[in-house]
Amino acid sequence: MDIPGVLLHPPGTPSRGAVLDIGLKCPHSCAFCYYSYLDGSESQFAGLRTASLRSTEDCLEIIRLLAGHGLQHLDITGGEPTIHPGLPEMVAEAARLGLAVRCITLGQFLRRPRPEGTLLETLLAAGLTNLLFSLHAVDPVAFKETCGGSMESVLAVMDSLDERGFQYGCNTVIMERNRRDLPAIARMAAARGVHVVNGIAFNAYHAWRGQTRAEALQASYTAIRPHLEEAAAVLDAAHVVLNLRYVPLCAFPSLARHVVGVLGVPYDPVEWRNRCLNHDMPPAHCAEPLPIPASGVREIFAFSPLEETLPDGTRLCGMRGDRFKLFPVQCKECPCLPACDGVDPVYLARHGASEFAPLALETRGPLLAARLDYRPAFLLKTHPLADMRTAAAMCSG
Numbered sequence: 001m002d003i004p005g006v007l008l009h010p011p012g013t014p015s016r017g018a019v020l021d022i023g024l025k026c027p028h029s030c031a032f033c034y035y036s037y038l039d040g041s042e043s044q045f046a047g048l049r050t051a052s053l054r055s056t057e058d059c060l061e062i063i064r065l066l067a068g069h070g071l072q073h074l075d076i077t078g079g080e081p082t083i084h085p086g087l088p089e090m091v092a093e094a095a096r097l098g099l100a101v102r103c104i105t106l107g108q109f110l111r112r113p114r115p116e117g118t119l120l121e122t123l124l125a126a127g128l129t130n131l132l133f134s135l136h137a138v139d140p141v142a143f144k145e146t147c148g149g150s151m152e153s154v155l156a157v158m159d160s161l162d163e164r165g166f167q168y169g170c171n172t173v174i175m176e177r178n179r180r181d182l183p184a185i186a187r188m189a190a191a192r193g194v195h196v197v198n199g200i201a202f203n204a205y206h207a208w209r210g211q212t213r214a215e216a217l218q219a220s221y222t223a224i225r226p227h228l229e230e231a232a233a234v235l236d237a238a239h240v241v242l243n244l245r246y247v248p249l250c251a252f253p254s255l256a257r258h259v260v261g262v263l264g265v266p267y268d269p270v271e272w273r274n275r276c277l278n279h280d281m282p283p284a285h286c287a288e289p290l291p292i293p294a295s296g297v298r299e300i301f302a303f304s305p306l307e308e309t310l311p312d313g314t315r316l317c318g319m320r321g322d323r324f325k326l327f328p329v330q331c332k333e334c335p336c337l338p339a340c341d342g343v344d345p346v347y348l349a350r351h352g353a354s355e356f357a358p359l360a361l362e363t364r365g366p367l368l369a370a371r372l373d374y375r376p377a378f379l380l381k382t383h384p385l386a387d388m389r390t391a392a393a394m395c396s397g
């Protein structure tokens with residue numbers, strides 16, 4: 001790849017990405033937030049408001065340890081990392097150590113003034129390589145209802161980045177409330193300097209496990225499919241990479257190459273090799289890259305057979321980990337099973353197993369061959385002004 005500031009991560013090799021959790025403190029109110037009900041109360045965001053921030057010294061130590069472990073890409077996340085007063089120092093240290101550094105944010109505070117300019121200008125001057133925004137709606141009212149933030153603020157930051165030629169990414173959590181808007185979100189991304197969209201299907205993880213409230217957020221794959229396929233076509237035509245996280249491979253059969261599940265994450269170039277959600281653990285624990293066993297699948301996600309019939313009559317043939325994901329009986333004949341996450345138990349209980357059918361696709365170890373051949377997904381942005389979309393177009397041939 002001879003586009004300046006773009007690396008092609010060898011598909012199928014372990015990621016060299018890392019994460020720094022600056023702490024869970026957050027002023028936002030994302031309807032789907034995985035840290036909802038954090039303090040055990042009935043107030044969805046109370047725990048996020050009172051959560052703490054990790055000290056700048058700890059964060060800098062983690063960054064140095066990560067670089068020492070040979071990792072090359074750093075995501076800084078929270079909570080909301082842009083409220084951390086030490087963020088510019090963290091970005092500068094990561095850049096000094098040669099890490100490509102990306103900040104994951106709702107983008108609400110980047111225009112705040114500082115003595116030397118806005119926070120965005122400060123971070124860019126410190127060497128920030130990339131930004132990953134949340135883009136769950138195209139309409140300002142729907143945006144506010146979904147996360148409590150201002151769409152105008154995010155778009156103003158994007159405008160400013162577009163003027164500079166700085167490309168960036170977006171996370172879009174796919175929910176019942178926005179599934180019909182996916183093509184419009186894709187068009188908005190394609191018209192701006194977005195180089196990657198991560199479509200994250202809402203799963204009832206963490207505090208959502210066992211919560212009936214999660215049901216209102218989780219749309220069926222069948223209901224999502226036409227809108228997502230239309231969105232994918234828009235992004236593909238504009239050479240914007242689309243990643244789909246945490247769905248069974250047959251959820252959207254025509255989009256299987258876009259899927260990255262728990263099995264694929266350790267090989268995805270910007271995904272995290274170290275532990276996340278560890279703001280209360282010592283730096284060495286947080287920075288340690290987790291080993292990938294020879295099988296390519298971590299023990300907590302290993303497949304084991306399971307002959308069982310659920311209360312609704314769904315017959316199972318297997319599970320990943322300790323019922324982290326389940327496999328309905330039809331999966332037994334599926335050539336893709338070694339590379340498939342399986343189905344979320346909460347999803348299965350709500351929507352049943354009738355949507356899932358074997359996919360006649362090739363696998364290579366725990367990965368889908370079609371994913372490995374989707375080269376644009378393995379491009380890594382290592383310079384702020386790298387032209388990722390041109391690189392994706394070149395990769396696509």
Ligand code: SF4
Nearest residue numbers: 026028029030033079
């Ligand atoms: S910005 Fe992140 S931590 Fe904050 S409410 Fe939204 S999803 Fe939760």
Ligand code: SF4
Nearest residue numbers: 248250331334340357
């Ligand atoms: S293993 Fe099951 S859920 Fe996964 S792709 Fe095959 S049929 Fe679908």
